[in-house]
Amino acid sequence: MSAERLEAPPLVDERSRSDSLVSPLPARSDFVLDVSNFSVVYGTGEHMVRAVNDISFTLRRSAVLGVAGESGSGKSTLVYAMTRLLRAPGLISGGVVNLNTTRSGDAGEETVNLVTASEKELRKIRWSHVSIVLQSALSALNPVLRVGRDFDEVLKTHRPDMTRAQRRERAAELVSSVGLNEDRLDRFPHELSGGQRQRIMIALALALDPELVIMDEPTTALDVVTQREIMNELQDLRARFDFAMIFITHDLSLLVEIADEIVVMYAGSIVERARANELYEAPRHPYTLGLLNSFPPMHGQRRELTGIPGSPPDLADLPTGCKFHSRCPYAMTRCRDEEPPLTSLGDSERSVACWLHVGGPGVSVPVELSRDATTKDRAHANGERP
């Protein structure tokens, strides 16, 4: 990518682009989740806080979308609201979340808008089409029940034809697929180690062969060794069960290994979206760069850990203009007054919400935000997945 192209990229408004993609839905079995102009607020009236702002993205079948951001960036709110699990005072204020519930063997195409779905429809969709893995498996498992009961209950609810023995067999098959012995099913959550618990949660999430599994920081509470093991197992499981995944974390270096595409969220909005390796190797948004500099890389050259100065903004009292400008080392006058739209860069696969990349008189993109993704690393990142 040349410097000239960076200074004057073609301006395409992200919203109109995704709208045109939404109205005629992509062809059957092409996407699993299509989110457009999705917004979430907390509270009402004067005290209303915008937690998720006008977010649009499409998740292809079997693909992995990484969602990165600091605490309070709205990444968890986004997925809980999408799946209608958000509790009061959280409220979906607009948008469409189309879930493709077509199974590979089905005749027609069927999508459900989760935002308007009834409780009854949601109950049918939950777990059989979308399942979720939470950060703390200890609190996500009912402390007074043997973990086998969780499997039994899910199967009993969604597959009423299965006999008790069949359910048990399926549960045993699932736990062995995450490398655990069947006898773990007879244990209580507190009798298992953190890694075992999280594996149980992952096995449970796959119980009904869902098209989409949401992982909300599944490895954050684990030590790095277990974290690594679980990440590897997830890759194997994806090859085997073929599910799409939304993976939420603040650890970009972890995300780059598993995600096909990454969106970076800041203060409830997407600030950058790109293919995983491109985002990792060649960040375009100053915030992405800051996130990358906060974690040691898993592979490749060491870089100095600097972190991001300041703290995430108070959603109830957001700064004007670009919400990141007060912490941004490259902030210009324009950043204080106008909010940059999410704009496609030359190559339509990536977009960024930053005035630096829109150009203008006297604006030049700093070298650390205009690097090219090296072919070597791209090969590496892609080489892990067929």
Added chain:
Amino acid sequence: MRMILRRLGLYALTAWVAISVNFLLPRLMPGNPIQNLIGRLQGQVTSNEIRAIRLSFGFGVNQGLVAQYFTYVSQLFHGNLGVSITLGASVSSILRASVPWTVGLIGLSTIISFAIGTFAGAMLGWTRGSRFDSFIPTATFFQAVPYFFLATVMLLIFGSDLHWFPVLGAYSQSVTPGWNWAFLSSVVRYGELPVISIVLSSIAGWMLGMRNMMITMIGEDFVLMAVAKGLPRRKVIMHAARNAVLPSIANLSLAIGLVVSGALLVELVFNYPGVGDLLLQAVLNEDYPLIQGIFLVITLTVLAANLIADFVYLALDPRTRTEAAL
């Protein structure tokens, strides 16, 4: 298994301490209870009665304290608690006559109150913020009114004035006690008003406790997961309630332990022939053997209730099993 044995051992030890204290207390009191008693009766006691009094305290003829203690314990194991001074009958026969009434009335009321209160509390917790929340101040009101006043007013209105319920006593004077239908239905009929009054005055505690625990549990991840799993609402509520009920179970064990002793006001107002009433009479008359006997029964009931509650708790909450084994 080892842990269960250890618990049983602990309870046996506690029971032994309670029995020993019960033996020692009259002997540690300033003055001699027997002389006090004889003094109060102003010499109008036969030598037989004095012997009965001495025996009932474990004062054998010229026995040392240790020997007295062994006599006392061995008499206990034979069910001999001495003879009541005022009533003349053996303490164990008096207790046999009154304990079932108290246990029946207060025990049943406690369990009804717990069951309804806990269920209502679970529902109120689940639908928090809805119009059903207005139940809570109503229930709290009945708990806040002194029980004596509440029971008297209920007795006057529903018993004396409206004649909806029979008043005074545990059964009608016209039936013969025994395992016959007329007697049993009369007992139920006479028990209704006391039971209602006790439930009314104690339900708020169960309700509020369960509701608050339920609200805490609803915020837990595993309840969110139950929703995410697409479980029917009933099952989601059960996930939360199963955990929320644990503190209430602990409280129930305390409440059941107090069943034998905590009935004084009820029995006074409704003129019910139970242990509370008996204890009051025994204290007023300084009937030491009877007081001792009642104390012993109360202590052992509390212990037994706690023991049962302990095991129920172990069965309901697997986490306590490992923690206790550490």
